[in-house]
Amino acid sequence: ATVEPRPLSVEITIDTIGGDGFLNNAELSEKLTTISGTVSEGTPEGTEITLTMDGRPIGTATVNSDGTWSTAVETSLIKDGGEVTAEISLSDEYDNEVGDKAFTTVVPTPLDVEITIDDVTGDNFLSFAETNQLPGEDAPTIKVTGTVSGNAAEGDYINVTVGDVTHTVKVQKDGEGKLVWEAEFTAENLMKNPEVSASIEIRDDYGNVVNDSALTTVNVEMGNLITGNEHDNVLEGGDETSDLIIADTQGFQQQPGQDYNIAFIVDTSGSVNSGDIKSIIASLTKVFNSLHQNAQFDSSGKVNILLVDFDTQVNFAVSVDLRDPNALKTLTDALAKMTSGGGTNYEDAFKTTANWFHEVGGEGSENLTYFITDGKPTYYQTGEKSLIDVDSRSGSSNVVTLDLSTLNYTAGQVVTMKIAGHERVVIDAQGNVYSWNASDRQNVGVLRADGKGGYELSTLGGAGSSTSSTTTSNAHSAFLLLMGVCNNVEAIGINNGISANDLKPYDSDGNVMSGIAADKLAEAILGGDNVQMAGAQDTVHGNAGNDILFGDMVLFGGSSGFDAMKAYVADKLGVDASKLGVSHISQYIAEHPEEFDQSQNDGGKDVLFGGLGDDILYGGGGSDLLVGGSGDDLLFGGKGDDILLGDGYESASKLAEAMNTTVGKLTFEGVSDFISQNSDVLGGLGSGNDKLYGGEGKDLLIGGGGHDLLNGGDGNDLLFGGTGNDVLIGGKGNDMLIGGAGQDAFTWLKGDDGHDVIKDFNAKEGDRIDLSELLGGNIDNNLADYIQVSQNSNGDAVININTDGQMQSQGSTMSITVEGSSMADINSLLASPDNTAIIL
Template identity: 25%
Template structure:
């Protein structure tokens, strides 16, 4: 058998991608006989040839998968072979080596780029276009370049359909024109994407740039020329018209203005329809220019410049003028008000070229030779072209505001030596603008006001008989300087005893009931030495002259009986005695109880011993052996007994006959203290072991009691002081001590709260405590009033004035508790109890903390130190608290806490009613000196003269005598001091001191020059209420008044006659008249002849239709109304039967008029009501003869 092959033939196949499946055709060249021949191909398909197969027929394989359709270039061709077969054993040689080629053909599918449209506002800057692909790149980035130059990049890994933004491209900038746009952007080229069969880039995007609405403003400007009589109007735009002209029509008959395309201004010139009037033009229509929006609100007023020296007419001058005054001797005054205003045709844009300021008239006529116009600081761009002192020319192109400033900085000053107060100066002001337009001429009228008062330059005023003349201005005339002279009365000799407490408590601190630093004793020693050295010895050194006197001096120390003794007595003390006195004072030591009675006895013995010169310790017989008292201890003629009773505590012993009684302790009960006080008072008044008579030191000597520290109960100490006696007082034995603890078994004084600060209503409210500028507003914290000095170390105290409260009877004292925080040495707390006197608050008591070593509780919940006044007279009171932080910064504000402010009225069975004075309780060295001075020195009021004052024209304020300055208050002022300016009655000296301390209610005109006349003038003038006439400077109760003549002259004057029998003449105008104390005469129809000093008739001048008011008429004091001269001038014949034709009364008003009632003057007599003419004559002592 030969081997013959049977061959399998595989056919090639070609199919498109995406067809899904394909088959391969196969054939055999011999048919199977034994069974099927099954071929397995290398791609897994099979081909089956069954028995009966016809050789050569094509049999298809089972289907196999071919590549799916996609967009990428990925057609393929591969070979398929026969990997195995089954059957065909009957064939000698089945040949299966043939292969078939499968070809998968690539179909062309598109990949599409989509561009998104974009909308953006002009001026946005840039925009981007979004793009997307529907198939992702696989071979690398596909970068599209858009027709506007932007690019879009699709990176490998891109998610089909996602939007990718192009790189930014510029869009049209924002402008004012109508030029929104829309354009198409296409794809100009791309790179990458070779893997795609077909990348379609035909899409486009539409870019829309929206027009935003931006305004273009038309501004009208213009000018007028007084030379050509024409107006030129200019319209200006901030953006030129784009393609067409802008045509503007105007209101008010104005012409048309055209601004050409590409230009920004257009002008038109036309005749001024009326140069005397201003003309205002506004825009009627505006067309062309392709603008988005035109602002056509601009207007222009055409007129020449106008200057007004007093914009709101506050000086009383209507129109463009100004009225002011120059105070003789004061600082120069500006010739324009603060609201001087220049207006011009061009509103804010117009400029002024020149200004001329000149005094009207000639020297010696319109003004004085020494009068001066001066130039102050000028704004940049304005210079002085010329200035001879009377005419000033300013030049320089500058704004209206700058020239306003320049003119306000021109000042006038009257001649210093001959101010001529009767001559009104007129200053003319005119400006010219840059177009040559001249303004109106504005005039400033300047009167020269004078203050005729003590110490002012050129003033004749002293405390003598003066003639004081005002001028045409609003003058302040003061007849007398007042003041005090401080003396141990010159020509008076003194027996001077110092009773000095050296009890054991003198080792205590000043503001607490404990301590071992000898604060109280040291204060006693230092203060006593200072007083003797500075006051006593210098006075004694002038013995035998009008300025001094002889002094016998004694130092009496006391504690318990055993420690009480006359320590030193020197007759006719001289400077050479200082060593002995100094050594004696230095040797004082503390120890023992407190026996007032023993001390008073020792002093009584000393005074009585002076009747024989027995107290003289000098050797031999000389002038010191002279007697200086009578046998009963009273001072002989030419001598005065003076005692200082200085103690730190309350009496704890008394004398039972010659034996000391009492426990010596503060812990005794009410009965014991009642006995101690009563016994001590008896000895004080009547003498040792006496119950009647006048032998005690309180009867034979002036006794000034001074308490050192807060251990002394002031109401008790009042019993042992006879200075400034307030009459009978009722004290309570149960009065609290320094810790606020009542006496055992006593009925304590009845409390009546003023403020406990437990809530924020009524007197407790912080707002009820009025704070000064340097003070932090009062607050409440832990049921206490919190006060603080907010500025450290500036030398100004924070002042708080409390609400008023009433005190009745003579058995009440005021108390409160004091606590503090952030105190350092030098920080000072002062309280002042003030009493209202005729509407003026006067300080009647002063107290303080211990400024060198403050032991007040600092805890917020602590009970404060108990501070108290003495028994008070009935009246209306208030408390003023002063807090001064004298430390540097960084220590925290000094804070004071006030609590339990109350009245305490003596009550129960344990009261004592007796006479009382006004002792001092002191905690500082300064207060101790004040107390010594007030007790020993005498602040004697200076006598005043009989003056004649004439106001002249203007609204004058006139004082016949001195001004009252006792109401002025400053830190540390003590009206009880013996020296000016602190002392009561200091007059002008106190005002100067007050103003020099930079008070919160006044700023000096020139701080670098100190207090000037103009400051005195301003302050006195402002204090007089022009409606009521009330002035706190009016010394209504001053007993020094001279017999003065006050003539107001013309104007609305305020006259204060004050003390004495004064003559008051209101003169023409509405006048307010205060006669003051004394028998005063109110006169109409006469005036003061300033040459002769006599009164002369002045016709009917006073019947000017005005109303005069007499504020304080007193028939009881002898006041009278004298209108006889005026009635004569009006035609009255002197017959009482015809008086009613010339005088009419209604209520409190006297109407004096002529018979026809065509001219008149009304006289209002406040406090009176007239039922008929005769009733008026009786009630006013109306003079008819």
């Protein structure tokens, strides 16, 4: 019989690629991907299957005994997606061949997301204006914004964290279709934790989970109060801090956060009459009230006060911490006990005060003493000893020694010792020392301060009505003990009882205040316009930061310094001065700079360097040098013949280097000459957009790089704009204006006068002469009533002006010489209907 061959057939399927036919992020990151399937029944085990993708070989597989097949291919071969083909073929002994193919599509499903944080407040910088909070106002808040991209979608959630505060916000679309987010935090939180993090996590139906995060740091504007005194100061602002620096101050200037130990030594000897005693009490009451008020501020440090009343010897010494609730009453009660009488014992007063400084100590505290007297010393202490025999019985064996150097005695302490078998009081509560003979005692003296933190037994010496060399020597020795623990002693002479020369040995820097009326004592201590000193010659460096520098004293309402400034700002804002800090004052000045442009007639020759940042510099009185440095600066020269540089050197050392000298050899006159002679070079330095106001006097203003505003003010000024499109305003007086490179505007304001000169006007380069505010827009068609153009002997045009429109009858009241332009040039510009070079 004939056996027919069984028909040959095969079928193949692809079940899965990567488990589901989709390749998510995790699977795409794997090196190998599994592809599996089945074949029809009867397909021989071991039959090879060929796998291709879009015609490219990607691997092979073999049939298993159960009709399945599986293999792992390199993921990189299929990651971009496409059609996978599995092909199988069979043959038999009869040369029959059959085959089959299976097809499936690989779909890569990557998921991606990216998050960004925008610059917080536009520049990642929180200024005083953005963080300050005034009483009664809501706490300021800061918006933090950003974007997301990739596969993020509207409605996804963002976690934004500052410190321990996290806000969860939704992704939204903005007007341009971008995906954005926004969260809001308190300014206080950002100041304490100046780092912002944002994160997003998204997932899809294919098992993808992706996330991204971003981090940004915010710079917070911080500032310090730095003050000088009535002497010549060199003051340095901090790096990266926006400091308020007042170079000249008068009286005590309390710094926020600083701890103080302040002693008041008051002479109430017989030469101080009862009327002056009352005035001294009233003045010190005012001083203590002021110090007490400031001590209650949250920003204030600890303030310890010592009040010493002395005449023949120290009458009392009262010490308080001004934060104690009864401190002010304790001081005023003590003041009420002051009476006139006795001689003058500097030594005892100085030693008592020195002991107090030893006692209060305080690392980081600032120590200060006010020594108030009306006369030279007439008493002193003598016979000082610390070893005392308190057993007065006869016999060499009857010796009991009180050793004050090892006793660790404190005022008011009662000390007993065993004498002849009995416990005896050798120092009573009043400091009296006793020697005992059996049951009888003898007062051998009173303990006095030794100025070294301990006590000694001494007796009174001196005539009481005159001053001997011994009196002076003892007084000065005691003063040196005081200086050892308090290096800032301010001597104040009441009325005319003692000369400045006699006071100088008892003042730490030799700069005394003498001839002060008793009723002006408070002003002398706290500062005020009733007791005013000439300005010093200061050098101030703002360094990096948006600094505010005052070269001279600042006066408001009869007071000076920061407290006066704070009271002024508080009044303007209608808030409690105690709630204002340095940042509030700096912000107010920056927003109202013209209110602080004040000058005293006797200001010093100050040199102010703004340094890096947007600075405000006030020269005040005197002939000053103001250098803005990098940034957009605002300079006020004030009274005097000032030099103002909008850009230029960052410090005295840089200026000295340019002058080929050292800082120690810089003189104001030398610097003035150098800058005057190199104005063309200085005009190209920097790029800040600065504002320079010369004020009164013969000033030199140099804008430097950038688009600057220069206003000479009163006086005969020289203005040099430098590079950039500058505005030059000569002001009153006969001024010389040099625009420099750029399209400059030579401008006159209402009330300006004089005979001014423009050195480099060029209409073709975009320069213009602006007379619109000077003439008030009243010209209409009567140009000849206001302006008449002539020509000088050099052929330069002269614009003659009568601001009242009375040119025909009264002639010109001021003039502008335009060097390099002829009369015809100017008349042509005035006549042109398209004239933009001369603005009327």
